[in-house]
Amino acid sequence: MISVTVYLHRHSAHRSVELHPVLKHFFRFWLWMTTGMNTKEWTAIHRKHHATCETAEDPHSPQVMGLSNILWRGAEAYRAASKNEAIMQRYGAGTPDDWLERHVYTPHGVLGVALMMIIDVALFGAIGLTVWAVQMVWTPFFAAGVINGIGHFWGYRNFECADASRNISPWGIVIAGEELHNNHHTYPNSAKLSQKPWEFDIGWMYIRIFEMLGMAKARSKGPVVAQVPGKNTMDVDTAWAVLNDRFRVMAKYSRDVVSPLVEQELERAGNARRSVVRAAKRMLSRADELVDEAGQDKISEILDASPKLQTIYEFKQRLQGVWAKRSAGAEELLNELKAWCCDAEATGIQSLQSFVAEIRSYTMPQLARA
Template identity: 55%
Template sequence: MWYNGLLDLSVWQLIAVTLVMTHVTIIGVTVYLHRYSAHRSLELNAGLKHFFRFWLWLTTAQNTREWTAIHRKHHAKCETVDDPHSPVIKGLSTVLRKGAELYRAEAGNPDTLRIYGKHCPEDWIERNLYSRYKLLGIALMAVIDLALFGVLGITVWAIQMMWIPFWAAGVVNGLGHAVGYRNFECKDAATNLVPWGIIIGGEELHNNHHTYPNSAKLSVKPWEFDMGWAWIKVFSALRLAKVQRVAPIAHRVEGKRHLDMDTAMAILNNRFQIMAQYRKQVIGPLVTQELTRADVSVRHQFHRAKRLLSRETSLLDDKHQVRIQTMLEHSQALKVIYEKRLALQQIWLKTSSNSHDMLAAIKDWVHEAETSGIQSLRDFADQLKTYSLRPSYA
């Protein structure tokens, strides 16, 4: 019948088609807009790029330059008053409810587009169609949906229109800086929502991305899955994509017992993984040990100690700082490993521009760790000596 549209699909078929179309939109955002345009972590075939540009014009009305500029600014100004959509600054509720409005407001800032929107499409079709008639695409999509799916086509269209504002502008930009787990203590509050990035194409792994923003692969741990990366592998096999960068791989040489320039550069490249190992191998066991030794009257002071002692200092509020100081007053060992953690971070913050100074600082740090009298710290210092550089294979 005419009201079922040209395809005359059943309800279940219509649901399947809708999910496929929204998935294509998600892949367009994560692979084309995010990993290619904003971060240049891969190259894409010209035909594939234009397909995504056209599809996103139909389904989101999003402009490549605007999206790219806003995202780059988000990374450059993350969790500051200049961040276009930080839940830390604007409030989680605001970002969840008004993520799309925040995007549109920032898209109207000419300075954002000028500073952060470089190297985006400026061809004839961009100037005369995609940018000039942004709403024409979604209007055309409404007509197509109605023609193909009948009266239910308007429901399909509505789902397509809310898919990115809800999942990307709301969930990733909001919840991705508020709830979830953190593999790495990057400078901002980014979290991984779940280990399996399927619904939002891998964007669920937001902490991984903020730690390694220029990596084409957002999954890091063996149990994590990045749907966007799976599609990149397919595109690469079809010679439609070429990966430029992925996160560095921490490589260890068993039996290596000396610190050299190779070690220093490997530690610098893999500093986030190394700090995660410090949390797991040094802070965690020592917190457990000190908790069993502590008097019952002060054990409550060690609540969530592992997380607090591992947390990026810029993300700690005054209350957390006081709790940390209280813990350190009750345990000399915790004080030592906490200070050593901060000292290790300072090495690459202060000496990364001079490899010889960095190597000397690492040697001093290792020597102090070896003479600390804390076994887990000595073991970690020995492990640092085994790190070495190697190419980052996907």
């Protein structure tokens, strides 16, 4: 799995980490022997997945194809997509195309896994066949089945990105850090998949070891918002900082604005309204793309039950609308953010006012260090 996550996923598909040529070729050779995987096919299919996530065009979405199909037959979904030449041509750019790839790794994938079987039997005797069988099943099941299946169906979400990705576990060990799938879909170009202090990404640990050996270099660990103590005025750098890390900003909005107000409303709610208000914490924080018609009806019921919850929901929608102004230029983005903050403060809602005060302290990280 280390070869899959470091080489295929973080290096080849997302270019979030650079690897030494020797290390790259070792990973290619090891994957050829242990899985028969083709770098171009895996990379292209994964890029296609990100580009069309949770749609009918997604090569392996459990939301579309069903969890059982992806969990138990995920490798088949990969094989089907690998035969689509249009996917290979559009999404497979920048993958190896040397003599070994053209004449050995791509046309003779079976030869690699057969060689692995011979090595296992030579090392372990008859039990080597069991070792080999586990090797052949492990990566396809966990990479193609568990991550692509359960990772889009069950678990917790740090960020409300526009797909159904979930973090299966906060400790990414068994599947080399790929358990932190919601983090990855939020920041796909980050070489580090852990985003919270209590999360652990063993794949990142290996990358750091390779960096210390001079064999790797992480290109990105995801956007980071810096805060300057005492800063209470907004400028262009504030606007860019908020935009660059908008998913974390929205997660903070859910935690620091929505959740406290829901708790307050629960204390005031009568028995008839409590079940409606209790659902607000989850429903009002969900990405719009993930809310179906029944969910919209539930949100309407929640908002009808509490004018304050309606206010913070409307401000959440407006804040997300600010992101759409980024193409118009920095000044317009800043003006929209200033207007949002001014109106938010005028609501008199304490948690919203505190959130605005925190927003004003944001800046780009390099400016904070200067």
